[in-house]
Amino acid sequence: MKPVLVLCLGNEVLSDDAFGFHVANRLQESDDLGDRAEVIFASLAGFNLLELIRDRTKLLIVDTIVTGKVAPGEIHFFPMGQFTPSYGLTTSHQLSLPTALALGEKLGMNMPRDIDVLAVEAQDIATLSEQLTPPVHQALTPAIERIRNWVAQQTQEGCHV
Numbered sequence: 001m002k003p004v005l006v007l008c009l010g011n012e013v014l015s016d017d018a019f020g021f022h023v024a025n026r027l028q029e030s031d032d033l034g035d036r037a038e039v040i041f042a043s044l045a046g047f048n049l050l051e052l053i054r055d056r057t058k059l060l061i062v063d064t065i066v067t068g069k070v071a072p073g074e075i076h077f078f079p080m081g082q083f084t085p086s087y088g089l090t091t092s093h094q095l096s097l098p099t100a101l102a103l104g105e106k107l108g109m110n111m112p113r114d115i116d117v118l119a120v121e122a123q124d125i126a127t128l129s130e131q132l133t134p135p136v137h138q139a140l141t142p143a144i145e146r147i148r149n150w151v152a153q154q155t156q157e158g159c160h161v
Contacts, residue, residue, distance in 0.1 A: 004037040008062040015129045016122035016136040037151045050104045058114040065119035072123030073135030
């Protein structure tokens with residue numbers, strides 16, 4: 001099995017949708033996850049994610065979300081089984097992540113059973129900009145800390161990488 005995967009999604013030139021890009025960069029630069037987890041940034045969705053997630057034991061997806069129910073910058077955590085209507089997890093031209101996982105299994109791929117989602121409430125995912133809005137930028141540090149804690153918990157639960 002491949003190691004635990006922190007899969008950061010988004011588009012690095014669409015304002016707050018670049019949250020995953022910034023998270024991945026910071027985690028890769030700090031390298032404090034060591035060999036306990038692999039961190040990948042991808043501007044993909046649905047079926048295109050299958051090659052990245054196959055043969056993983058545990059998966060944390062990091063992305064933006066727009067619920068309109070909380071203030072921008074608020075961090076959401078969705079445990080296994082509570083997939084979100086995240087901008088990066090599905091588009092009108094691609095499969096949703098749950099559908100892609102089911103298809104991967106039907107194709108004989110070994111899909112992860114433990115998938116959690118950490119998403120930050122976005123303020124702007126439409127403006128062409130490499131800058132995060134201030135509330136989403138402020139969510140970077142607490143989100144990264146939650147990711148580090150998630151990885152520590154996953155690797156303590158007996159997931160050998």
